[in-house]
Amino acid sequence: MRSTAIRRTAVAATAVSLALLVTACGGGSDSGSDSGSGDKGTDAKGKESAVKALTAAELEKAVLAQGDVKGHKITKVAAKDDISGDDIKVEKKACAPLINALMGVQVGEPAAFTKRTVVSEPKKGSMDKQDGANAEDAFKAAFDITTTQLALGSYDGKGAEESVAALRTAATDCAGGFDFTAAGEKQKVSKITEEQVKGGEDAAAWTVEMGQGGEKVQLKLVAMRQGPSFASFSSMNLAAMGGGEDFELPTAVVEAQAAKLA
16 A cells, blocks of 8 residues: 555554564563553542543553553654644545544644554464464464554543544544545545444444555554543554454553553
């Protein structure tokens, strides 16, 4: 697919994945990270007027860090892989919230916002058996690596709820596909299919199929709210790229982020 945004993410994911392949057999993961803030953005009665966003410092403590998700590497998003809202133009305005979340751009107007890249580690021993008919399967298993861009924002009032609602509306209104431009190149979403997911106080998920020139790429998108915070998880899988194959939602990442925000 001729997509600067998707290609840039794929190249970055491949580089990280190859590094993981080198260290998979011998290295343990880094030690733990700061624990969640524990601050609540609402009072015991849950009054909407009392919902307060986390500060930027609190959000940095509440976002996932290395050691929070077993079998995953977590890093800050590299500047060269970061896309801003100004880099995205959407054919249908109603579809903008979904594309923003898919590209890791903030949805709505959060008081604080941060991003992380989460990469699943290859399974140990996945490249050990490469003789005969097993070689192709072993190679594919070694690249069964899901890269997730986590975008986390915290909002005053109903901002977090409205962000989840905006994605649900966009996914329904734009399910048949639409065109958009990312980083100066035209792209096409061909289909959006709802998935089932649990996490936080509210969550929704979709498979987003992007196609161009006969090629297909499937991405997974999860929207999750916990208290005053809204997180989007946009995932791609190296082994599934190019053939439009399916892969699992990043449920372990979603659950870990929800728990850290709770």
